[in-house]
Amino acid sequence: MKNPDAPQHFVKLLVVDDDEVDKRLLKRALRASGFEYELTEYSDALSISDISLLNSFDCIFLDYLLPGDNGLRFLRKIRDAGIVTPIVMITSQGNESIAVELMKAGASDYIVKNEINGQSISQVLRNMFRLNSMMREREEAYCALRVSEARLAEAQEIAKVGNWEFHAESNSFYVSHEIYNILELDPQKPVTFEMFLAMVHPDERAKVHTAWMDALEGKRYNIDIRINTPSGIKFAHSQGRSILDPLGRLEKIVGTFQDITDRKLTEQEMMRARVLAENSMKVKEIFLANMSHEIRTPMNAILGFTRLLYETPLTTEQKSYIDAIHFSGENLLVIINDILDLSKIQSGKTIIEKSEFNIRDLVNGIVSVLRPKALEKGIRLTYNFHQQVPTTIKGDPVRLNQILTNLLSNGIKFTEKGGVTLEINSNAAKKQDCVLEFKVRDTGIGIPADKHAAIFDSFVQASSDTTKKYGGTGLGLAIVKNLVELQDGKISLSSSEGGGSTFTVHLPCEEVTQEITQPSQSPGRTSPAPESIDQLIGAAILVVEDNPLNQMLARKVLQKAGCNVDIVSNGLLALERVKTKRYEVILMDIQMPEMDGFETTRHIRTQLQPPVSEVPIIAMTAHAFGSDVAKCLAAGMNDYISKPFQADDLYQKLLKFVQPSPLRVIPFKQAETFPHHKIDLTALHELAGENNVFIDALVLEYNRQTPAFVEKLKTYTKSQNFEAIRFICHQIRNSYGILKMAELDKALDKISKLLKMTDPGPEMTDVTKLVNTIIILISAINEAVTHGLRRTG
Structure with missing residues (x-):
């Protein structure tokens, strides 16, 4: 009868015992154990030919005493062979020393013969099953450990x-x-x-x-x-x-x-590549900067002198020639600026600023500048603000000006009939934030659909015919797209060939709820008020410039505003000059022989003493990169102006630093300051006759005397040395009296009487006004002599 509590397992058993009685006892106990089993019997160890077969049994019962080879030696032999099957030793008596020896040899358990029965065998088998389970788990854990170790080793090898x-x-x-x-x-x-x-x-x-x-x-x-x-x-x-x-x-x-050798070598290679790329970019930047300098320097003279020529009497034909020169020069400047702008964007040197500005004023200024071009072509240029567009926003007005100018200029350029319209709208996103929408529509030639993507690439136009007919570099839209994206904006195009074009720009900005109080700056140039330019009359300006044409242009532009101008051709000469004469502003070229503008400025700031070391210095740079501007300011310069410059822009820069001075307060308007073309040189012509040698000597003498008189008058007026002033005025009367200039004679008479006053003494304000008048008049005479006396030579 089976034991109902026994587990229902089928087991393969092996018994190695030479005693038949013992084997029958074991069999009877197995039958009573409740286990289903298959039993294989051997009488001795020698009959087992292949010991590895023992692995196929679930449990082995091994008699301690066997013929030919005792059970203990056979047990050791089994374990030495790597057999892990549980082995239960059968002994005649329960001796503890034998039991310990058996366990050390690898026995899983032992049972005494007189204790063999169904219950003991069932317990032994249960223990064997648990042991088998533990051994399997240990083997599995060991295998898992080996797999884990192998994987770790593999991972370590890979990493x-x-x-x-x-x-x-x-x-x-x-x-x-x-x-x-x-x-x-x-x-x-x-x-x-x-x-x-x-x-x-x-x-x-x-x-x-x-x-x-x-x-x-x-x-x-x-x-x-x-x-x-x-x-x-x-x-x-x-x-x-x-x-x-x-x-x-x-x-x-x-x-x-x-x-990490591979990583380090890759990093070194990347570093070398980056250095190479940076060096290449630097070479490109230096090349573009030098190209800019070499082109802008003569361009400054070309555009500057054409503006000066406009102010002289010209025939209609001459004006058309000047127009052509000026138009070509401006076009060349646009091309240069486009190339430089794109280069700055590609090299990551374009900085997006954020400042408050009046967007209506900005757009109005842009349209005012471009409208004449539209009128020349007989087309309209209009703009319209939607009601919800804020008046004052925070953004980059310079870049917005560049974007809109490019888009509107393109529209005007490619439109022959109809017009160009700029529409400005706003989509509020959250409080104080908005997205401005600019739509530039034109009725021009349009762009084929297959060219829409490429039109924003560098140096690309819709077709070669477009380039031939309209010109241009094809950089404008590439610059616009990059500038828009730098501000986290988007640009899109809607156009068809022959159907006009619409460019739509979306730019995020910040609405300013409180209006800015300072007057907005329009992108269109506005001339300084005449009364503000009067502030420049008599101002001592040193121009440090090595290019002869630009020297001449600077002198003309500055003298037109009434400035006293000295010119030197390099930094070393400038240092010598500032040690002997006080200047109110220095206009400093950057790239010069002997000593460049940076080094000269640093020397003035660090090596000379106040007030000379504090003189305002304005850089005149033909370079156009932001890094050059930063270098100018870092060297100690106060401001900069790019070549080619407009005269009014230069005046505005000077007005920031030239302070009003009693020595330069005059009773005349600027137009009356240098009326040298009205000065009568008849007396000198009669004196010189046709003797060119004498004329040259006379001109040189006036050129020498006049600056000396001017400097002495200023010095003695500042020190209130009235006697010295009276003596200089006497010398001036002797040198310039031959011209019988009524204004000069009147001023000399007035100051002579004024300086003779003793009780009370002369008012300093009156003295300085008269001295200033005399300076203006003798400077005008010197100008007239220099440019008018050689007419017959």
């Missing part, structure tokens, strides 16, 4: 990273196999700290030693080092941390060691 441990108590290292691979060492050879330190590059051993000392003190470390291996230098990353025991003592240090 080229190994792990290590340092045990403080034994002063020994455990090092994973991959570290041996990295260091190219024999895995059978133990690694010591001294051995490892010897492999570290000499320049980095101190770093490793410091890191190791930190680790011994309980700190973490993380370093990159170079190591010398048999195959050459490798880069490695090492990190480690300490583990302390419950008493706070160092137990061990654990860490990782990774071969």
Whole structure:
């Protein structure tokens, strides 16, 4: 009868016993155990030809005493063969010493013969099943561990990273196999700290030693080092941390060691590539800067002198020639600016500023500047603001000006009939934030659908015919797109061939709820008020410029405003001049021989004493990169003006620094300041006759005397040396009296009487006004003599 509590297992059993009685006893007990089984019997060990077959049994019952070979030796033989099947030893008596010996030899359990019954055998088999289960679990765990170790080794090999441990108590290292691979060492050879330190590059051993000392003190470390291996230098990353025991003592240090040679070499290659790219960009920037300088410098003279020519009497034909020169020069300047703008954008040197400005004023200024071009073509140029568009916003007015000017100019350029319209709308996003929408519509030639994407590429126009007919570089829209995207905006195009075009720009901005109080700056140039220019009359300006044409232009433009102008051709001469004469502003060219503008400015600021070291310096730069402007300001310059410049722009710059002075307060309007074309030179012509040598000598004498008189008058007026002023005025009467200039004679008479007053003495304000008048008049005479006396030569 089966034991109902016995597990329903089928087991394969082997019994090795030469005693038939014992075997029958075992069989009877097995039948009573409740287990279903298959039993294989052997009488002795010698009859088992293939010991490996023992692995196929679930349990082996082995008699302790066997003929030919006792059970203990056979047990050891089975275990030595790697057989792990549970073995239950059958003994005649329960001797503890025998039991211990059997267990040491590999027995799983033992049973005494006189205790063999169904219950004991059932218990033994249950124990064997549990043992089998434990052994399987252990084997599975062992296999899993081996798999895990294999995977870890594989991962370490792929990542080229190994792990290590340092045990403080034994002063020994455990090092994973991959570290041996990295260091190219024999895995059978133990690694010591001294051995490892010897492999570290000499320049980095101190770093490793410091890191190791930190680790011994309980700190973490993380370093990159170079190591010398048999195959050459490798880069490695090492990190480690300490583990302390419950008493706070160092137990061990654990860490990782990774071969980062490939990464370091890649980084070095990337660094070389970046340096090469930066150098290439720098070469390109230097080339463009030099090109800008070399083109803008003569362009300054070309455009400047054409403007001056406009102010002289011209025939209709002459005006048309000047128009052509000026138009060509402006076009060339646009091309240069386009190339430089695109280069700045590509090199990441374009900076987006944020300032408050009146958008209505800005748009009005742009349209005012471009409308004449539209009128010349007989087309309309209009704009319209939607009601919800804020008046004052925060953004970049310079870039917005550039974007709209480019789009409107394009519209005018490609439209022959109809017109161009700018529509401005606003879509409020959140409080104080908005997105401005600018739509530029034209009724021009339009753009084919297959060209819409390419039209925003650099140097691209819709067709070669377009380039031939309308000209241009094809950079305008590329610049616009880049500027829009730099401000997190978007631009789109709607157009068809022959159907006009609509460019739509969306730009995020910030609405300013409180209106700005300062007057907005329109992008269109506005001339300074005449009364403000009067402030420049008599101002001492030093021009440091090496180009003769630009020297001449600067002199003409400044003298037109009434300035006293001195010109030198390099920085060394400028330093000599500022030591002997006080100037109110220095206009400093940048690129000059002997000493450039940067070095000259630094010398003035650091080597000279106030007030000379504090003189305002305005850079005149033909370079156009923002970095050049920054260099000007960093060198100590107060402001800059780009070549070619407009006269009014230069006046505005000067007015920022030229302060009103009693010496330069005059009773005349600017138009009356230099009426040299009205000065009668008849007396000098009669005196000189046709003698050109005498004329040249006379001109040189006036050129020499006049600046000297002017300087002395200023000096003596400042020191209130009335006697010296009276003496100089007497000399002036002797030198200039031959011209019988009524205004000069009147001024000399007035100052003579004024300086003779004793009680009370002369009013200083009256003296300075008369001195200033005399300076203006003798300067006008000198100008007239210089330019009018040689007419017959």
